Amino acid sequence: MRHSLPIALPMIVLGVESSCDETGLALYDTERGLLAHALYSQVAMHEQYGGVVPELASRDHIRRAIPLLQQVLAESGIARQDIDAIAYTQGPGLAGALLVGASVACGLGLALDKPMLGVHHLEGHLLSPLLASDPPSFPFVALLVSGGHTQLMRVDGVGQYSLLGETLDDAAGEAFDKSAKLLGLGYPGGPAISRLAEFGDPSVYQLPRPMLHSKNLDFSFSGLKTAVLTLVKKHTTNICEQDKANIARAFVDALVEVLLAKCLAALKQTGLKRLVIAGGVGANQQLRSALNAAAEKRRFRVYYPELEFCTDNGAMIAFAGAMRLQINPQAAQRSYAFNVRPRWPLNEVELIS
Ligand code: KG4
Ligand code: ZN
Numbered sequence: 001m002r003h004s005l006p007i008a009l010p011m012i013v014l015g016v017e018s019s020c021d022e023t024g025l026a027l028y029d030t031e032r033g034l035l036a037h038a039l040y041s042q043v044a045m046h047e048q049y050g051g052v053v054p055e056l057a058s059r060d061h062i063r064r065a066i067p068l069l070q071q072v073l074a075e076s077g078i079a080r081q082d083i084d085a086i087a088y089t090q091g092p093g094l095a096g097a098l099l100v101g102a103s104v105a106c107g108l109g110l111a112l113d114k115p116m117l118g119v120h121h122l123e124g125h126l127l128s129p130l131l132a133s134d135p136p137s138f139p140f141v142a143l144l145v146s147g148g149h150t151q152l153m154r155v156d157g158v159g160q161y162s163l164l165g166e167t168l169d170d171a172a173g174e175a176f177d178k179s180a181k182l183l184g185l186g187y188p189g190g191p192a193i194s195r196l197a198e199f200g201d202p203s204v205y206q207l208p209r210p211m212l213h214s215k216n217l218d219f220s221f222s223g224l225k226t227a228v229l230t231l232v233k234k235h236t237t238n239i240c241e242q243d244k245a246n247i248a249r250a251f252v253d254a255l256v257e258v259l260l261a262k263c264l265a266a267l268k269q270t271g272l273k274r275l276v277i278a279g280g281v282g283a284n285q286q287l288r289s290a291l292n293a294a295a296e297k298r299r300f301r302v303y304y305p306e307l308e309f310c311t312d313n314g315a316m317i318a319f320a321g322a323m324r325l326q327i328n329p330q331a332a333q334r335s336y337a338f339n340v341r342p343r344w345p346l347n348e349v350e351l352i353s
Contacts, residue, residue: 011084011325014072014108015318016065018101019093019121020147021045021052023064024314027076027083028322034131035076037315039308040064047187051177058096065104068314080112085332087321090118091341092148098340106336115332117321118341120349122149124316125278127158128305131319136274136303141266143259145287146279147173147188151346152217152266155276158323159352164266165217172255172281175221179228179251183244193248194284200249201242205231207254209261217266224254252286260290264298273300283310327352 010030017024026037042060046052073080088105091098102118109116126142129135139156141164150167170178173190180189185196207227210220231247232239263275275295281287282304295302309315324331331350 009326009329011322012078012082013318013322013325014069014083014086014105015119015314015316015321016086016088016101016105017121017124017312017314017317018061018065018097018104019089019091020097020312021057022312023061023068023101024312024317025065025068025072026314026318027072027078028315028318030322030326034315034319035078036072037313037318038068038071038075039313040068043188050181050187052094054094054096057094058100061097061100065100069104069108083112083114085115085117085321085325087117087119087317087332089121089124089317090338091121091344093121093342095340095342098342102338102340106338109334110336113334115334116336116338117324117332118338119317119320119324120344120346121312121317122146122151122346123159123161123349124320126153126155126161126276127320127323128278128309128313128316129276129303130323131309131315132303132306136276136301139272140274140276140303141263141270141272142276142278143263143266143282144279145172145259145277145281147171147177149279150219150221152262153346154270154272157352158320158327159350161346161349161351163347164269165219165262167219167221169220169222170225172219172221172259173279175225175255176281178225179248182225182228182232183247188280190281190284194252194286196245197248197252197286199242200245200247202249202253204246205250207250209254209258212258212261217262217269219258219262221255224251252284256284256287256290259287260294263291264294267300275300275302277302277304278310280311283307324352
């Protein structure tokens with residue numbers, strides 16, 4: 001039976017994230033804010049394979065979910081019955097990994113008789129800067145830069161998103177990860193290549209800036225990865241550490257210049273003065289420095305999520321769920337037949353007008 005319920009406001013929402021290689025659980029209270037959040041990263045397990053192994057990811061989510069739930073309940077002092085609704089990442093992401101989070105969340109909802117809400121992972125990222133102590137107000141331009149996505153959006157409110165531009169091929173995080181792999185760096189490649197780039201000489205190599213001068217706000221990063229491959233191949237003998245650092249530097253400089261230029265173009269096109277950076281690549285220090293310098297010069301403000309909420313986490317899912325439920329309490333239902341959406345375009349998420 002499927003019926004909607006009235007939910008008393010304020011409310012406490014449990015968030016469950018399991019779309020890729022991080023298991024995240026969190027409790028968000030619409031009055032008191034984030035009560036507790038707990039995260040387990042599988043990075044060390046996947047590292048030896050050079051990337052995420054979906055089957056291993058799913059199995060590990062099973063192992064972690066309940067202990068993390070117990071952790072957030074203990075930390076917050078909240079009893080299970082005090083949870084008003086459960087929000088879980090419904091997509092996009094790895095099908096098996098999503099199914100684990102969805103089944104844990106829905107099983108818990110069924111046992112506790114709580115309403116459920118499937119949340120879009122990218123909506124979680126988009127709204128994550130609002131968890132910071134000095135959050136941006138609407139409207140703003142958001143650059144969503146993760147392992148799977150690179151999008152520029154105009155955000156007018158919760159559930160009010162319009163796409164301004166996106167990558168035509170690889171995502172920025174994917175370019176980081178693939179280039180890092182070509183350089184023999186570990187997984188995930190973003191932080192590794194970024195650290196190495198600090199030691200690189202920017203004058204040695206110049207890589208292309210894909211679509212820098214295109215008249216739109218789209219991106220393309222697969223050529224950049226190919227350019228890294230070409231440079232690596234030129235070194236027929238063993239590539240030395242300094243050369244690796246020089247290539248890493250050329251890669252980061254090119255990618256950051258393109259991301260910055262497109263952000264500036266998006267601010268100009270929309271006439272907005274607030275820019276929000278969300279997703280794992282938002283943790284990148286070179287990108288942050290470039291954006292901060294531009295913001296000072298051009299008088300706009302740039303907002304980042306707290307570093308711990310840049311990459312995948314349960315807090316952003318609990319928060320996105322809570323924000324949706326504040327607007328429409330009927331969005332959560334006592335319906336426990338879940339269906340995950342591994343490929344779920346953000347423009348298909350239910351918009352709030
Ligand atoms: O948002 P996220 O945790 O997961 C997805 O939804 O994809 O983003 C993960 C991506 C990976 O590609 C990782 O290499 C990248 O974010 N990343 C970074 C940094 N930290 C994480 N890229 C560049 N610099 C970083 N410091
Ligand atoms: Zn993510």
